[in-house]
Amino acid sequence: MVQAVIVLAGEPARNFSLKDQNDKTFDLYEQEGKRVLLSFHPLAWTEFCAAQMKSLEEKREVLAKNNCIPVGISVDSIPCKKAWAKSLGITQTPLLCDFWPHGAVAEKYGLFRDANGFSERANVIIDEKQRVVFVKVYPVHSVPDIGEIVAFLGK
Numbered sequence: 001m002v003q004a005v006i007v008l009a010g011e012p013a014r015n016f017s018l019k020d021q022n023d024k025t026f027d028l029y030e031q032e033g034k035r036v037l038l039s040f041h042p043l044a045w046t047e048f049c050a051a052q053m054k055s056l057e058e059k060r061e062v063l064a065k066n067n068c069i070p071v072g073i074s075v076d077s078i079p080c081k082k083a084w085a086k087s088l089g090i091t092q093t094p095l096l097c098d099f100w101p102h103g104a105v106a107e108k109y110g111l112f113r114d115a116n117g118f119s120e121r122a123n124v125i126i127d128e129k130q131r132v133v134f135v136k137v138y139p140v141h142s143v144p145d146i147g148e149i150v151a152f153l154g155k
């Protein structure tokens with residue numbers, strides 16, 4: 001399979017609907033009027049992914065003050081994400097399950113690592129008008145700097 005082209009700033013957001021760890025549906029286009037941080041991470045139950053998702057939860061209020069809803073996205077299933085969120089103490093941040101079709105949203109954004117079966121570690125910000133305004137892919141064995149996102153949103 002050929003790697004899809006990574007979504008670029010300035011492009012329209014690509015809509016999707018995914019269930020979160022509480023079996024609640026999150027539809028991107030229903031968030032119009034708000035900014036959305038799509039924080040892609042490879043897999044639950046890993047050190048770097050845990051730190052990445054905890055940073056979203058910890059900065060949730062700051063992000064909300066900037067009219068931004070943060071969501072985590074990985075290929076893990078709902079029961080997996082539910083147990084993981086509980087273990088991390090994540091109660092407010094939706095952890096979306098790009099489980100089936102496997103990695104379809106990550107693929108739609110050009111962030112699916114076909115050879116690994118999971119997504120890149122990446123942050124994508126969608127603006128209030130459903131346009132991509134920020135895209136950054138990070139090394140898999142790293143934790144994205146949430147301060148970078150807060151600074152970008154504050155511009």
